Amino acid sequence: MRKVKARVIEQPTLPPAQGEEEHISLALANSAIALPGGLTVDLLGTPAQANHWLTERGLAPVDAGMREMCATQLRSLREQIRSLFASRAAGLPALPAAVTAINDAMTRVPTAPLLQWDDKTGPYRSTPHPTTAIVDHALAALAADAADLLTSPDAERLTACGSTPCTRYLLRHGRRHWCSTRCGDRARAARAYARRSASQ
Template sequence: MTVEAVLPPAPGAEDHLALDFVNSAIALPGGQFLDLLGTPEATNRWLTERNLAPADAGVQEMCAAQLRSLRENVRALFAARVAGMPALPTALSAVNDALSKAPTAALLQWDDKNGPYRAFTCPTNEILDRALATLAANAADLLTGADAERLTACDSRPCSRYLLRHGRRHWCSTRCGDRARAARAYARRTQSRAD
């Protein structure tokens, strides 16, 4: 099952990779759960689709587990931001550790045919570190940037996705909005029958 078959990207995910990252674990109605980083193969596919790793990176379970751990720590920071609560020190530490994993400057390279250029060198053993650093940097940018005030959790249960609020919209998708409106209508009907 693909996420596109379940839900479209949450508002803001196209501009903030960190939203897409935290929303890679999806709670669905009926107690179902979809984890786009649930297996090494799924993790490799997710990273490849976002240009964070080559298709042949060969992600192992240890790497997938590190990404899932960072995801939960970023989710904890998003939850703290949305609730106006202090951040968990362990979540902050995990994101800062990921930020320091890879160099941030493109190095000067030289091609005999085309001359100088700048590029990130990324040996195979550093692919995960670079992906972790990129995701952590994007999360830090979102939490400290202009869009931070718009960050919110989807208002439709059991959905656990985050989005950037636009106007009064508090749902990550039309499907979640319809489900929330239907639940409110049902609650009103039930309440009026009880009265």
């Protein structure tokens, strides 16, 4: 029997958009990548991919054992954060459901060490972090970072990439409105093509 070689579609290796290294919520918003030809690559598409994404950012251990429900929660928070970034970048009112989702994620986990009581050693304080709460802690950290970004001076520089079909966000520096050199080159080529077409 002849072995058939599986075709592997490689994920695009884009550099982080400007601001992603300072704001993990920006990296989360950009974890679904729109490509030319109507293709989209979702870096959180499977539980294993979601676990890998969180591990790379120090938000989950390698062996967290992510389930589909957890990956779905992460993708859902991403969409709410994207909605808030879009509203902020366009100067439009935010959807109340998006604000509620961010607040819910931030308040789902304790922010202070709670009082615990051991029958032998007595009272002590600790922040519970059982394996089942890993995703809640990650969601809280991502939501808090989004709230920090949206209420900081950096929010004035928040913008969507100006190259179609890209849907990533970045913190603008100067006049640059592209998330990567690839997008900048594509936007310049599209403008040059439009000028040539208009002059014919």
